[in-house]
Amino acid sequence: MSNQLSLGWPAPAKLNLFLHVNHRREDGYHELQTLFQFISHGDLLDFKVTDDGSLKLHSNIGNVVADSDNLILRAAKLLQERSATEKGAEIWLDKRLPMGGGIGGGSSDAATCLIALNALWQTHLNRTELAELGLSLGADVPVFINGLSAFAEGVGEKLIQVSPKEFWYLVLVPDVHVSTAEIFQDPDLPRNTPKLDLDSLMSSPWKNDCQELVVKRYPQVAKTLDWLIEYAPSRMTGTGACVFGEFEQQQQALDALAQLPSNMTGFVAKGTNISPLELRLAQL
Numbered sequence: 001m002s003n004q005l006s007l008g009w010p011a012p013a014k015l016n017l018f019l020h021v022n023h024r025r026e027d028g029y030h031e032l033q034t035l036f037q038f039i040s041h042g043d044l045l046d047f048k049v050t051d052d053g054s055l056k057l058h059s060n061i062g063n064v065v066a067d068s069d070n071l072i073l074r075a076a077k078l079l080q081e082r083s084a085t086e087k088g089a090e091i092w093l094d095k096r097l098p099m100g101g102g103i104g105g106g107s108s109d110a111a112t113c114l115i116a117l118n119a120l121w122q123t124h125l126n127r128t129e130l131a132e133l134g135l136s137l138g139a140d141v142p143v144f145i146n147g148l149s150a151f152a153e154g155v156g157e158k159l160i161q162v163s164p165k166e167f168w169y170l171v172l173v174p175d176v177h178v179s180t181a182e183i184f185q186d187p188d189l190p191r192n193t194p195k196l197d198l199d200s201l202m203s204s205p206w207k208n209d210c211q212e213l214v215v216k217r218y219p220q221v222a223k224t225l226d227w228l229i230e231y232a233p234s235r236m237t238g239t240g241a242c243v244f245g246e247f248e249q250q251q252q253a254l255d256a257l258a259q260l261p262s263n264m265t266g267f268v269a270k271g272t273n274i275s276p277l278e279l280r281l282a283q284l
């Protein structure tokens with residue numbers, strides 16, 4: 001595989017179909033219960049394996065963040081260290097997902113990088129080992145490595161496979177950045193939703209415990225959600241700012257998108273319980 005281009009590795013976004021905050025731990029992190037589903041919209045990565053150990057990232061939007069902070073380069077470096085491979089890579093990122101919107105673009109890029117380079121470098125780590133590496137980069141990385149929609153507990157690392165209905169979603173992207181750390185530090189965040197068993201959670205109405213607070217703090221999120229809720233059952237994903245409405249048919253979601261005021265942005269995507277990354281991996 002050396003020095004060959006390997007094109008079209010998807011890094012799909014995720015939605016948190018529900019998100020419950022159960023408890024703040026001694027270390028400040030929060031115990032969550034959440035349901036992750038992938039959607040058919042994401043970033044795309046291309047790779048060229050090199051023999052000199054160097055790592056280089058190019059992107060359609062220039063510097064995504066400083067190289068030392070970029071989750072793609074951090075993931076590649078971790079895999080090099082863990083496997084002691086002497087190989088390197090040139091990586092091209094086609095960034096399509098909004099950053100910091102609660103749809104997991106950075107985490108998904110990191111997961112795709114780990115899965116793709118593990119295959120291309122032939123470093124032979126298994127999924128559990130890759131998920132462990134990924135967790136050190138972010139709480140949402142393991143679910144992207146696993147590649148299956150999942151119910152998650154802990155800080156997101158304890159995963160149980162589930163298959164929620166694959167709706168069509170209209171995802172709206174409010175023009176505001178919501179910091180995950182800031183929301184989890186806010187004294188007004190409710191953090192006492194009782195832990196429930198999976199069957200009860202799947203059959204109760206789904207909610208996001210961060211939504212009320214984010215809506216209160218960020219009028220742009222409130223306005224966007226108010227608009228969307230007229231068209232479909234709608235909620236916020238993660239700690240925001242993105243919100244999603246669920247539709248039975250693609251056309252219904254597209255019709256709503258066509259009505260979107262010019263000062264709002266969004267896209268239509270399908271919920272998918274198997275990550276598009278799995279399908280790409282199977283093509284090798």
Ligand SMILES: C[C@@](CO)(OP(=O)(O)O)[C@H](O)COP(=O)(O)OP(=O)(O)OC[C@H]1O[C@@H](n2ccc(N)nc2=O)[C@H](O)[C@@H]1O
Binds near residue numbers: 029101102103184
């Ligand atoms: C809550 C979720 C749900 O998907 O939100 P989104 O980021 O997707 O919006 C994620 O698990 C977020 O994971 P991730 O984005 O990796 O969070 P991190 O960077 O690890 O955490 C940022 C900060 O948020 C707080 N934090 C994060 C996760 C958690 N379970 N409890 C916390 O208290 C911590 O203060 C941490 O320093």
Ligand SMILES: Nc1ncnc2c1ncn2[C@@H]1O[C@H](COP(=O)(O)OP(=O)(O)O)[C@@H](O)[C@H]1O
Binds near residue numbers: 065071098101103109
């Ligand atoms: N490759 C990357 N893509 C996006 N964000 C990245 C990347 N590498 C590092 N980051 C940083 O991670 C933060 C969270 O990214 P992202 O996963 O998009 O947010 P969220 O989890 O809220 O959807 C960004 O604000 C950015 O500073």
